[in-house]
Structures are given as C-alpha cells and as structure tokens.
Amino acid sequence: VAYNVVVVGHGLVGRELARLLLGGALGLPLRLTGIASSRGAVILGGPGDLVHLHRIYREGGGLEDHPGFREGLGPVEAAVLANAHVAAVAIPPSYVTGEPNRSIVFGLLEHGVSVVTADKTVPALDYDRLVGEAEARNLYVGLRATVAAGTPAVDAARGLRLREVRRLRAVLNTTTSYIVEQVEEGHSYREALSQARAAGLAEPDPALDTLGLDAAAKLVILSRLLGFHASMDAVEREPLESFSEDAVRAAAARGLKVRMVAEADYARGRYRVYPDALAPGDPLYASDPGEAAIVFEVEDSQVTLRGPAGPAWRTARVMLTDLADYVAHARLVERLSPGE
Numbered sequence: 001v002a003y004n005v006v007v008v009g010h011g012l013v014g015r016e017l018a019r020l021l022l023g024g025a026l027g028l029p030l031r032l033t034g035i036a037s038s039r040g041a042v043i044l045g046g047p048g049d050l051v052h053l054h055r056i057y058r059e060g061g062g063l064e065d066h067p068g069f070r071e072g073l074g075p076v077e078a079a080v081l082a083n084a085h086v087a088a089v090a091i092p093p094s095y096v097t098g099e100p101n102r103s104i105v106f107g108l109l110e111h112g113v114s115v116v117t118a119d120k121t122v123p124a125l126d127y128d129r130l131v132g133e134a135e136a137r138n139l140y141v142g143l144r145a146t147v148a149a150g151t152p153a154v155d156a157a158r159g160l161r162l163r164e165v166r167r168l169r170a171v172l173n174t175t176t177s178y179i180v181e182q183v184e185e186g187h188s189y190r191e192a193l194s195q196a197r198a199a200g201l202a203e204p205d206p207a208l209d210t211l212g213l214d215a216a217a218k219l220v221i222l223s224r225l226l227g228f229h230a231s232m233d234a235v236e237r238e239p240l241e242s243f244s245e246d247a248v249r250a251a252a253a254r255g256l257k258v259r260m261v262a263e264a265d266y267a268r269g270r271y272r273v274y275p276d277a278l279a280p281g282d283p284l285y286a287s288d289p290g291e292a293a294i295v296f297e298v299e300d301s302q303v304t305l306r307g308p309a310g311p312a313w314r315t316a317r318v319m320l321t322d323l324a325d326y327v328a329h330a331r332l333v334e335r336l337s338p339g340e
C-alpha cells in the first residue's frame with residue numbers, strides 16, 4: 001500500500017521534495033497526489049498530470065504552468081481532494097501572527113492528515129497544541145527539517161529528554177554566518193544581506209535572520225523537545241548589527257568569528273540570541289558558514305553536534321527521513337486499529 005503525500009509550498013524546498021517523490025521517494029511507499037502554492041494547487045490524478053509536472057521540472061516554470069492548476073484552491077482543501085495521508089509543509093514562517101501557517105497545519109490535522117514540516121512557525125508558537133492534536137488523532141508530526149536540516153539536532157534533543165540538560169549553546173542560523181563572512185571580506189551589512197537573498201539563503205523577510213527570530217524559533221523547538229517550556233516571547237534577542245562592520249573585521253583580524261549564538265540556561269529559565277565573537281577553541285567555532293553547531297551541557301559532560309544546515313535539496317532529503325518515520329507510524333497505527 002502506498003501513502004498519499006501532498007506538498008504544501010512549491011519554493012526551493014517544496015520543489016526539491018516533489019522531485020524526490022516523483023523520482024520514486026528512494027523506494028518508500030509514497031505517492032505524490034497534490035502540490036499547493038500560495039495561489040492555488042494541482043491535484044495529481046492520472047499519468048498525464050505527472051508528465052506535465054516532469055516537464056515543468058525539466059524546462060523550468062511554476063506550478064501555475066500546470067494545466068491542472070486550480071487557482072485559489074487552498075492547501076487544506078487540496079490535501080482533502082488529493083486524499084492525502086500526510087502533508088509536507090515548506091512555506092515561509094510567520095512568527096508575528098502565526099497565520100496562515102497555523103490554520104494550514106491545524107486544518108490538516110483536523111482532516112486526519114499527518115504533517116512533516118520544514119516551517120518552524122507552528123512548532124515554535126504552538127508546540128503543545130501541535131503535539132496534543134496529533135496524538136489525539138494518532139497522527140504523525142515530523143520536525144527534523146525545522147532545525148539544522150541535515151544534522152540530526154531534533155533527534156539529539158529527543159534522545160536527551162529526561163536527562164539533566166543544564167544549558168544549550170548553538171549556532172543555528174547560517175544566513176547570519178554567511179553575512180558575517182561577507183562583511184569580513186569588506187562588504188557592508190546591506191550588501192551582504194542582498195547577496196544572501198540573491199543566493200536564496202536569507203528568509204524573504206531579512207529581519208527573521210538578523211534580528212534573531214529564526215534562531216529563537218529553533219532554540220524554542222530544541223528546548224521543547226528536551227522537555228522545557230520555552231516560548232518565543234521569552235527569548236531575549238540582540239540584532240547581528242549590534243556588532244558594527246568594523247567590529248566584525250577587527251574580530252576576524254584577531255582570529256575570532258562573529259556568530260549569532262542561541263543560548264538557553266535551563267536552571268535560570270533564560271533564553272537568549274545574540275552575536276558573539278567566538279575563539280577557535282570554542283566548540284561552536286565553525287569555519288564553514290553553512291554549518292550549524294550545538295552543544296548540550298548534560299549532567300557533568302557535553303554532547304556536541306556539528307554539521308550542515310540546508311540548503312534546500314538537503315532539507316528535502318531530511319523531510320524524506322521524516323516521511324519514512326511517517327510510514328512506520330502509519331503501519332503501526334493500522335496494525336493496532338485494523339479496519340479504521
């Protein structure tokens with residue numbers, strides 16, 4: 001039996017994931033039955049629909065170029081029409097109002113559709129409700145792509161639950177690391193930011209990266225996974241630009257690297273995101289701006305994790321790992337409640 005997947009968001013990540021699913025999903029029993037963007041959706045019925053989609057990926061073009069594109073069809077309606085068992089959500093974050101992300105994710109769950117997401121909005125703002133609603137319906141929620149996609153940070157945090165985790169220090173936002181590299185080379189913050197956007201690295205709203213919202217959301221998600229009641233409001237944030245361009249270059253001249261550091265002190269209940277100049281001996285010091293690094297201070301020791309965060313093609317692979325877990329979850333639920 002194959003499980004139907006709808007992809008919500010047809011940008012850098014969504015397209016890569018749709019291509020992976022079209023290409024056989026690495027042998028997983030998954031079938032792509034729908035794709036939604038911000039303007040409409042395509043429900044994939046017969047082989048002709050797939051041929052058109054293959055052509056879009058081969059020759060370039062958007063979802064609206066598909067002859068089956070239905071303008072105005074929202075992601076939840078699309079998931080229902082596509083008989084989706086699971087939705088892969090890759091839409092931009094919305095930390096101020098939470099919308100439309102909240103309505104989409106909770107709408108999917110209400111219709112019995114499991115969710116794997118690269119978007120951090122709902123897990124960062126509504127973690128308890130997300131987990132609670134999924135559990136109440138025996139649905140699966142996959143979060144691996146929300147933090148350091150490509151490095152199993154979510155698995156590490158889950159694996160440390162109920163341990164005595166005292167502190168977490170991490171570099172979780174690689175866009176700011178990239179911006180710092182550019183500033184070190186003589187560019188202004190403004191130039192570095194537009195280069196990051198042109199390279200597809202920065203969030204559409206640059207404040208998410210440089211004001212620390214992106215790192216704060218990731219810090220909240222990791223802390224929640226560890227079992228702490230963190231919230232976005234509780235994270236103190238200092239902008240990257242509180243290090244002047246000259247200060248970034250002076251730090252580099254002394255062999256230091258300025259990085260946006262996310263830190264949680266669980267004993268004090270203090271959560272912070274701030275730029276800091278890291279020395280080479282620091283486990284967070286990473287020479288590659290595309291790398292994330294996380295140090296969990298556990299009991300009398302440290303667990304350190306370091307590796308790639310993104311880009312989009314890798315994020316799509318990580319979502320496929322979540323989808324593999326979804327398949328195992330769905331099979332278990334079917335065995336425990338046959339006939340439902």
Ligand SMILES: NC(=O)c1ccc[n+]([C@@H]2O[C@H](COP(=O)([O-])OP(=O)(O)OC[C@H]3O[C@@H](n4cnc5c(N)ncnc54)[C@H](OP(=O)(O)O)[C@@H]3O)[C@@H](O)[C@H]2O)c1
Pocket residue numbers: 008009010011012013014036037038039075089090091092093100118119120145146149203204309310311312313315
């Ligand atoms: N890129 C990475 O490496 C990476 C890594 C980890 C996590 N993420 C996260 O993954 C998410 C997607 O990233 P991305 O790089 O793929 O972004 P992107 O290229 O900007 O794509 C976003 C897509 O979402 C669609 N969209 C916007 N609002 C929507 C709505 N209400 N309903 C349905 N679709 C909607 C957009 O549709 P239109 O095309 O119609 O505008 C666009 O196709 C973000 O939350 C990001 O933080 C990205």
